Amino acid sequence: MVGLVTSAASRASEGRSFGEEGARLTYGSYLRLPELLNQQRPASEPPAHDELLFITIHQVYELWFQQLLHELEAVRAAMFDGRAWQARALLSRVHSIERVLVGQVEVLETMTPQDFLAFRSRLAPASGFQSVQFREVEFLSGAKDPDFLARFTALTDAERARLERRLTEPTLWDAFLHLLRGRGLATDSDEAITASLLTVARDRDTHGDAWDLAEALVEHDANAWLWRSRHVVMVERQIGTKSGTGGSSGGPYLRGRLPLRYYPLLWELRDHL
Numbered sequence: 001m002v003g004l005v006t007s008a009a010s011r012a013s014e015g016r017s018f019g020e021e022g023a024r025l026t027y028g029s030y031l032r033l034p035e036l037l038n039q040q041r042p043a044s045e046p047p048a049h050d051e052l053l054f055i056t057i058h059q060v061y062e063l064w065f066q067q068l069l070h071e072l073e074a075v076r077a078a079m080f081d082g083r084a085w086q087a088r089a090l091l092s093r094v095h096s097i098e099r100v101l102v103g104q105v106e107v108l109e110t111m112t113p114q115d116f117l118a119f120r121s122r123l124a125p126a127s128g129f130q131s132v133q134f135r136e137v138e139f140l141s142g143a144k145d146p147d148f149l150a151r152f153t154a155l156t157d158a159e160r161a162r163l164e165r166r167l168t169e170p171t172l173w174d175a176f177l178h179l180l181r182g183r184g185l186a187t188d189s190d191e192a193i194t195a196s197l198l199t200v201a202r203d204r205d206t207h208g209d210a211w212d213l214a215e216a217l218v219e220h221d222a223n224a225w226l227w228r229s230r231h232v233v234m235v236e237r238q239i240g241t242k243s244g245t246g247g248s249s250g251g252p253y254l255r256g257r258l259p260l261r262y263y264p265l266l267w268e269l270r271d272h273l
Helices: 002-013 051-080 084-108 113-117 132-141 147-151 157-168 172-181 190-202 204-239 251-256 264-271
Strands: none
Touching (some): 051 084, 051 172, 132 172, 147 157, 172 190, 204 251, 204 264
């Protein structure tokens, strides 16, 4: 017994806190579960069964958007530092997250149009159109849209400052071009960039990591298109051609966003190979 007590005291003195030894941190306290699980607050009265699902899905989206921004900023930094391999590795994680985002639409589609209409009117004028983090992902990826700040007047000062910062800072495309210039490849015009990309594509012994990185950017772009496409079909399935709760045209607005490409020159490169 004395040996056991001595051993326990020794472990405590070493600062160990595994399992129940230290009782300093728990699963719930580390993840702040009481606070987290208190954030899903339906607004409908009487309560609509599917409103909890709707809130949960969209809060999870925002958590993933936060993680995407974290990873994409690291991708950009790696490219500016010439570390193509690290940027490529981080983009693999981005792709995995994006596949989760697309898959979550299927969960939302278990809600019927009637179930959604039971609480939809309580959402106005809120709308997914107002997701600042989603716009940050687009701006950082390369699709900057200054007009969004003018169209969305309900931005807080902090949200507007974040988007204005994204509009002025380099994009992933800027970082990729910087990486190409570091290899002595020209990027001063679209024609020069295309010629440099052809050099990369045709000499993978020398530029294999840059080619893999370019393809990873294309996959990031393609995943964004898949999400937009899946999202618009879900919206049309739920509300048809009704206007969005935030005042947009709803499905037609979302369909108008489908042609958006972050890296058009990487797509056009296929025509020249």
